Amino acid sequence: MSVGEAVETEPRRRRPGRAIRFALTLAVVLLLLFGVPWWTLIWAPDLARVAGTVVFAVAVAAFPALMVAGHGSRHRDGPAVVADTMLGVVWVLFVWSLLGQLLGLVLRLAGVDDPARSRVVAAAVAVVALVLLVWGYAEARRVPRVRRVEVVLPRLGRGLDGLRLVLLTDTHYGPIDRARWSRRVTEVVNTLDADLVAHTGDIADGEVAQRREQAAPLADIRASLGRVYVTGNHEYFSGAQRWVEHxxxxxxxxLHNRHVVVARGGDSLVVAGVDDRTAAGSGVPGHHADHAAALEGADPSLPVLLLAHQPAQIAGAVRHGVDLQISGHTHGGQMWPFHYLVRLDQPVLQGLSRHSERTQLYTSRGTGFWGPPFRIFAPSEITLLTLRAGRAE
Incomplete structure (x- = not known):
């Protein structure tokens, strides 16, 4: 076992003082997230400023409790919806309040004095935030557009040339009931004449019993050669083994650290899957990312398609000679400019990328959304990957 795999397969030890550091970090983040919009928007004097301050204070105090109630072990949907919406709204207000401060500086240099300057900044931030939130909500709730990508795999046999692989990921069935959305996604997938359909995890936020109706349309998805699935990190918050069984x-x-072989036209393809890289630390027995186990017994002359939830798992794919890894997890950032933070943790944000002479990675922006019901400059997708035999350019 390599050092890199040891990181993925051994439980992480808890360090003393971690809870205190987390609490302090959370407090600072909340003060910034709510404080910057308060400073920018609550410019009116006297009673109006007091009232606005009270609103922000109540919001920042209530937010952690709502998040714990909504996303804790009980997965209470009402508090989750309120907390998630608050998070999305305050993120947009925070981002555009920072940009509003730059506008205020420009106006100051132009000789515009208060209160006119503050009023202009507050109005601009409020209008832009409102437009983005309305548009972002519509983008999050819509059925994703189909994104069509061709991937050349030099080791792919001619009999498999043109294989149509549909990728779903990060559906995140959750506190907002999207059973109808799920049925419409299935209808779109079934128009694509897929040979393979893959789901690379984060099916839901909640237990199977809570999200059964939203997940039910997955049973109706059609694929001539098979439908395959691996766990994402969110399964490990809500009954991963039960989701595997469901x-x-x-x-x-x-594909719980295992593989299957699909064949067409006399040629074969190994389709393997590994658990999410957070699985080992979850405490779920038998769950960890194990590339060696996933490929055990596979013919080394055959091309390998690997399902792994996070792009960060690409290092293991490279070490084990995988031809194409397909992943999700990043959501493309979901709400601009959060993608800059995503890139601190992941090697790729979205799209097709090459990581060795043999290994390529396709990262989806995700089919659904997590938490805040908004997608801003990061549209969702149903991905149709057409695999081509032949030499890569």
Whole structure:
């Protein structure tokens, strides 16, 4: 076992003082997230400023409790919806309040004095934030557009040339009921004449019993060669093994550190999957990312398609000679400019990328959304990957 794999397969030890550092960090983040919009928007004097301050104070005090109630072990949907919406709104206000401060500086240099300057800044921030939130909500709730990508795999046999692989990921069935959305996604997938359909994790936020209706349309997805699935990090907050078993009950191959072989026209393709890289630290027995186990017994002359939830798992794919890894997790950032923070943790944000002479990675922006019901400059996607045999350019 390599050093890199040891990081993924061994539980992490808890360090003393971690909870205190987390609490302090959370307090600073909340003060900034709510404080910058308060400073920018609550410019009116006297009673109006007091009232606005009270609103922001109540919001910042209530937010952690709502998040714990909504996303804790009980997964209470009402508090989750309120907390998630608050998070999305305050993020947009925070970002555009920072940019509003730059506008205020320009106006100051132009000789515009208060209160006119503050009024202009507050109005501009409020209008831009409102437009982005309305548009972002519509983008999050819509059925994703189909993104079509061709991927050349030099080791792919001619009999598999043109294989149509549909990628779903990060559906995040959650506190906002999206059963109808889920059915419409299935309808779109079934128009694509897929050979393979893959789901690379983060099916839901909540237990199977809570999200059964939203996940049910997955059973109706059609694929001539198979439907395959691996866990994402969010399964490990809400019954990962139960989701593995439920996907199997819906007719999907749960690639829990294992592989299957699909064939067409006399040629074969190894389709493997590994657990999410957070699985080892989750405490769920038998769950950890294990590339060696996933490929054990596979013919080394065959091309390998690997399902792994996070792009950060690409290092293991490179070490094990995988031809194409497909992933999700990043959501493309979901709400601009959060993608800059995502890039601190992940090697790729979205799209097709090459990581060795053999290994390529496709990262989806995700089919659904997590938490805040907004997508801003990061549209969702249903991905149709057409695999081509032949030499890469």
């Amino acid at each position: 996907m199997a009950a819906l007719g999907w191959e749960a």
